[in-house]
Amino acid sequence: MNQRLTILLRIGFVLLDLLVLNLVFIICRFVFRSNISPETEIQYSYLWFFSNVAWAGVSWGSNVYHERHIYSFEKFSKQTMSAFVYFLGVEMLYLFFSKGGDISRLFLISILTSFAVCLMINRFLHLALYNYFQSKNHIVRKVMIIGYNDRAKKLAEYLEQEPIKTEIVGFCEEEENVTELSNYPIISGINDVIETSKQYKVTEIFSTIAPEQQTGIYKLMTQADQACIRFRIIPDLNHFIRKPVHIDYFNDMPVLSLRKEPLDDVGNRIKKRVFDLVLSSLFIILVLSWLVPIVGLLIWLDNRGPVFFVQQRSGKGGKPFGCIKFRSMKVNRDANSKMATKNDSRITRLGRFLRKSSLDEMPQFFNVFMSDMSIVGPRPHMTKHTDDYSKMLNHYMIRHFLKPGITGWAQIHGYRGEIKYMEDINNRVEYDLWYLENWSLWLDTRIIAMTAFNMAKGEKNAY
Numbered sequence: 320m321n322q323r324l325t326i327l328l329r330i331g332f333v334l335l336d337l338l339v340l341n342l343v344f345i346i347c348r349f350v351f352r353s354n355i356s357p358e359t360e361i362q363y364s365y366l367w368f369f370s371n372v373a374w375a376g377v378s379w380g381s382n383v384y385h386e387r388h389i390y391s392f393e394k395f396s397k398q399t400m401s402a403f404v405y406f407l408g409v410e411m412l413y414l415f416f417s418k419g420g421d422i423s424r425l426f427l428i429s430i431l432t433s434f435a436v437c438l439m440i441n442r443f444l445h446l447a448l449y450n451y452f453q454s455k456n457h458i459v460r461k462v463m464i465i466g467y468n469d470r471a472k473k474l475a476e477y478l479e480q481e482p483i484k485t486e487i488v489g490f491c492e493e494e495e496n497v498t499e500l501s502n503y504p505i506i507s508g509i510n511d512v513i514e515t516s517k518q519y520k521v522t523e524i525f526s527t528i529a530p531e532q533q534t535g536i537y538k539l540m541t542q543a544d545q546a547c548i549r550f551r552i553i554p555d556l557n558h559f560i561r562k563p564v565h566i567d568y569f570n571d572m573p574v575l576s577l578r579k580e581p582l583d584d585v586g587n588r589i590k591k592r593v594f595d596l597v598l599s600s601l602f603i604i605l606v607l608s609w610l611v612p613i614v615g616l617l618i619w620l621d622n623r624g625p626v627f628f629v630q631q632r633s634g635k636g637g638k639p640f641g642c643i644k645f646r647s648m649k650v651n652r653d654a655n656s657k658m659a660t661k662n663d664s665r666i667t668r669l670g671r672f673l674r675k676s677s678l679d680e681m682p683q684f685f686n687v688f689m690s691d692m693s694i695v696g697p698r699p700h701m702t703k704h705t706d707d708y709s710k711m712l713n714h715y716m717i718r719h720f721l722k723p724g725i726t727g728w729a730q731i732h733g734y735r736g737e738i739k740y741m742e743d744i745n746n747r748v749e750y751d752l753w754y755l756e757n758w759s760l761w762l763d764t765r766i767i768a769m770t771a772f773n774m775a776k777g778e779k780n781a782y
Contacts, residue, residue, distance in 0.1 A: 696724025
């Protein structure tokens, strides 16, 4: 990947989107100038400034300009649309809390509509520029691959998918080592790589043969430098570890990790925490402020006893915390050791409704606010069950690298409630680990939306 081009494209699209946002404001203020009184002028200026900050924050939080998006028109457009929805929400919250009732609704609609249209025009501009650069031969990468083996064939497949126009000239391998037809020609032996590369005007050489396997590779590396051809080595890590690994660097020291963890990045953790804090605060103020008294009274009338049930569950790093729920069972000795089962006699009449509708989980927004939990993450289990399952599954405790969640990727796929078979917990953990390796704010939003949909239609495993 051409990192310099990627950085230039990312900066270019950030500036272009902010430019159109400000142009939209300038044009709309000019068009609506007769409707803007001197007394309300300051409100429009504050909205203008806030909109720039809001789009910068939302686009950063949604990873709109990430390199995995900007090379795909579909991904870039989809990510932009989701960011614009967040932007709309933030704008509405600003107007609500700032009491910006003096701002013309027509002005506001014009701003938001025009900005949305301009964003899509920018994305089509992205598509046109991408096709233009793809058609220009002067930016084509011409690649030669040393060796013909499984890694070389896989490398060729990956290079074919590169966003930068890439031409694979062929493989360089000794004839006796080639026992099948290849997708690209075997051009020469390994010793003639440099001369052949010059002949075909190759810009990069990838070697799937390590210098330790063939010392002549060191000489080829030097010759490639002298010929101004970039030389890259694809190491065979199967000698050290027989599973996919992720490589990072600590200064000049390579570090191998067994999995990719987006939330290992401090910036992503801050994004997720801000997301949790904002949503949990709003939910506590707007919903729990009236829901707790009503449900609390109903619980007390249905079955005398405490309104809340606080249970010790396993949190991040396996540390226990008090998970808060509306009490849905009669007070009993097995509450901290036995899962609820179908037709469980311990569940009260009201409790059956609370559990079926998942309303019993709503007080956990207090846990989110206090940072014990996240809105989305692996569901926390009772500490006893954590001890039991960790002995059955070697990879079970990996799910505790994250804060537990009110809902999660496993839950929206039906893996919730009672665990009857070993397959149930194994599948639940697999979904939790997928979430760990693929986290994004967009994924969290999708899971929250799917959870709301499942709550509305009812879930068969909620009892």
